[in-house]
Amino acid sequence: MRIMMNSTQVSYFTLATYFDTGVFKYLYFLIILSLYVFIVCANLLLIVVICMNRSLHEPMYLFLCSLFVNELYGSTGLFPFLLVQILSDIHTVSAPFCLLQMFCVYTYGSLCGNIINIVYCDNYSIMKLACYETRATVLTYMC
Structure with a gap:
């Protein structure tokens, strides 16, 4: 008995939503990069302040700290990939990286x-x- 398997091997996906922004891609890149750096710095600062100040070791502040960590995780799952795609002329993503990003977005x-x-x-x-x-x-x- 012979079993036929129907499978397709996809090595990359094309992201059709991106469009050619011409010379503005560098402006968009700088804006998104600035936003990402601000998000990372602000959340890290708040996490460090809560962790270093013993008077802030209360449930409410620990909850806020977990939200800041969650924000770092979610933005790191999105922004670096977005920055690469903004500068890229070919908007493709490898299948494993696409699954990794999907995992990050869902777990976020x-x-x-x-x-x-x-x-x-x-x-x-x-x-x-x-x-x-x-x-x-x-x-x-x-x-």
Whole structure:
């Protein structure tokens, strides 16, 4: 008995949303880079202040500290990739890096849970964990 497997090997994805911004790409790059540097510096400063000042070791400040760490994680999952894409003339991403970014984005927003109620990982289950409205996705899969 011979089993035929239907599989497609994708090594990269093309991001069609990006468009040629011409000479403005350097301006956009500098704006986004400045925003990212500000986010990193501000969150690190706040984390260090809370960690170093013993009087701020209260539940509310520790909660705020966890939010600052979460912000660092989420922005680091998005901004470096965005900066590379702004400067790039060919807007492609390798499949493993795309999956890594998808993992970062989903885990960034998963204050909601980490238990999958089925025996395999799928997009629908991950989106449910990430507190994402899944009705639109189900309709997309059905069409």
